[in-house]
Amino acid sequence: MTASHHSGREVIHSRHNPLFKQLVKLAGSRRERAKAGLALLDGVHLIEACIDAGWQPEKLVVSEALDETPQLDEWIECCHGKAVWMAEALFREITEMECPTGILAVVAIPAAAAPRLDGCCLALDGVQDPGNVGSIMRTAAAAGVDQVWLSTGCADAWSPKVLRAGMGVHFSLPVLEKVDLVAALSQFKGKVAVTSLRQATPLYATDLRGDFAMVMGSEGGGVSAAVDALAKVRLTIPMKPGVESLNVGAATAVCLYERMRQQEYS
Amino acid sequence: MTASHHSGREVIHSRHNPLFKQLVKLAGSRRERAKAGLALLDGVHLIEACIDAGWQPEKLVVSEALDETPQLDEWIECCHGKAVWMAEALFREITEMECPTGILAVVAIPAAAAPRLDGCCLALDGVQDPGNVGSIMRTAAAAGVDQVWLSTGCADAWSPKVLRAGMGVHFSLPVLEKVDLVAALSQFKGKVAVTSLRQATPLYATDLRGDFAMVMGSEGGGVSAAVDALAKVRLTIPMKPGVESLNVGAATAVCLYERMRQQEYS
Numbered sequence: 001m002t003a004s005h006h007s008g009r010e011v012i013h014s015r016h017n018p019l020f021k022q023l024v025k026l027a028g029s030r031r032e033r034a035k036a037g038l039a040l041l042d043g044v045h046l047i048e049a050c051i052d053a054g055w056q057p058e059k060l061v062v063s064e065a066l067d068e069t070p071q072l073d074e075w076i077e078c079c080h081g082k083a084v085w086m087a088e089a090l091f092r093e094i095t096e097m098e099c100p101t102g103i104l105a106v107v108a109i110p111a112a113a114a115p116r117l118d119g120c121c122l123a124l125d126g127v128q129d130p131g132n133v134g135s136i137m138r139t140a141a142a143a144g145v146d147q148v149w150l151s152t153g154c155a156d157a158w159s160p161k162v163l164r165a166g167m168g169v170h171f172s173l174p175v176l177e178k179v180d181l182v183a184a185l186s187q188f189k190g191k192v193a194v195t196s197l198r199q200a201t202p203l204y205a206t207d208l209r210g211d212f213a214m215v216m217g218s219e220g221g222g223v224s225a226a227v228d229a230l231a232k233v234r235l236t237i238p239m240k241p242g243v244e245s246l247n248v249g250a251a252t253a254v255c256l257y258e259r260m261r262q263q264e265y266s
Numbered sequence: 267m268t269a270s271h272h273s274g275r276e277v278i279h280s281r282h283n284p285l286f287k288q289l290v291k292l293a294g295s296r297r298e299r300a301k302a303g304l305a306l307l308d309g310v311h312l313i314e315a316c317i318d319a320g321w322q323p324e325k326l327v328v329s330e331a332l333d334e335t336p337q338l339d340e341w342i343e344c345c346h347g348k349a350v351w352m353a354e355a356l357f358r359e360i361t362e363m364e365c366p367t368g369i370l371a372v373v374a375i376p377a378a379a380a381p382r383l384d385g386c387c388l389a390l391d392g393v394q395d396p397g398n399v400g401s402i403m404r405t406a407a408a409a410g411v412d413q414v415w416l417s418t419g420c421a422d423a424w425s426p427k428v429l430r431a432g433m434g435v436h437f438s439l440p441v442l443e444k445v446d447l448v449a450a451l452s453q454f455k456g457k458v459a460v461t462s463l464r465q466a467t468p469l470y471a472t473d474l475r476g477d478f479a480m481v482m483g484s485e486g487g488g489v490s491a492a493v494d495a496l497a498k499v500r501l502t503i504p505m506k507p508g509v510e511s512l513n514v515g516a517a518t519a520v521c522l523y524e525r526m527r528q529q530e531y532s
Contacts, residue, residue, distance in 0.1 A: 141508065141509045167510070237523075247431070249401070250401060250518075253515075253517075253520050257523075265504075
């Protein structure tokens, strides 16, 4: 027996329960998330952001140890009653949080949109660190980016770590994964910009207004040669002597906010 | 016997070796680093930055598995020959890197300077994440900050994680720890700025030039009330609807680079 009914609730107690096994896989495996088209939202904050944005989770998973959360009944209703309870020990095997909030949601990963041809796009080329990818997505949304493109070498946008660092940005900012950046940037109608130390103009002396695609590379490797060759705008972020580079999250923030300043505050 | 001499080298093979035990403590314990006044530099890049900046490590610790590093002889000379070799298995207990470069250095943590009263200072109030503290220090150095102040609640500036994220910035930018921010900011002769949602002016409509102290709080808690009360400049970073906040590293980069732009490029 893998589930018991306690006070009318389905409670999962066994590691052999198929849902428990699926949740473990969704938490840990990019391949499994892609195959199922599902991701896990870990914690009250992400679930709140999801539902506030009008998304409907597929299912709620609630720890038996959860203290009452005021919104729980409302969220269960939003999921058409699809909620299961789980023994605390099992719940802790799924969550990555040190202090779990006691609730998870399963959501469908949206179908991939086509890359935009105009507006403001941010392309990340091989940015592997999940915390960086998530916080860069937040910065992008705050600075008015319309769409984020991730190359194949980037962290999985729907992994628990990226979702956590994104703090809900996934529900408002479209993110496209495994994008062929060369193809997408070739068709883009506006300026394509990279940060560079060669043949570059200072950030503050460059016109960043209008349709704009900003490409950021990994800290170690920069952008790939094929992508670099497509750039019509080459920017240098000024740095005082003795510093070689900025963290990719900091560099992205400086570039995107300078664009916002030029577009809206100058 | 805790060390053997092989080809004239001292090689540590035992976990009971006092130096090995000290290195483990220095890697893992803030208290031990403070007591000994020593920190560990993990990897070729940090050691190179340290020596290039004119610092002299107290000791080099080399893994027996190290492939030849071109600079090794020069570095050993810089340390007046104070190098020890260590069995690979022991070395791996000290390093935090997944792919260790095979060399560590022990350096003396510089004596604390007094907080500056002018110039450009960055104060972090309760920023706990070591990766954030290290990459913020890099951003600060790149943007022309003269001194970084960390409150007691911040991550240890000399921990391996902060050093790694700092990528050598520790050797050029003075960082003061356990700073009484209220005392330091009260005496500061220039503008004291915080980011705020209350009674604030937009970043791009605020004069940030001249002597300037920027205070950044933790993402969860913001700056403490006593520090907030000292702020003469209250800034809001513009954000598109739907985004609540930026990662503290991104927010710091946007503010410090806007100051640099105003000071040097407008």
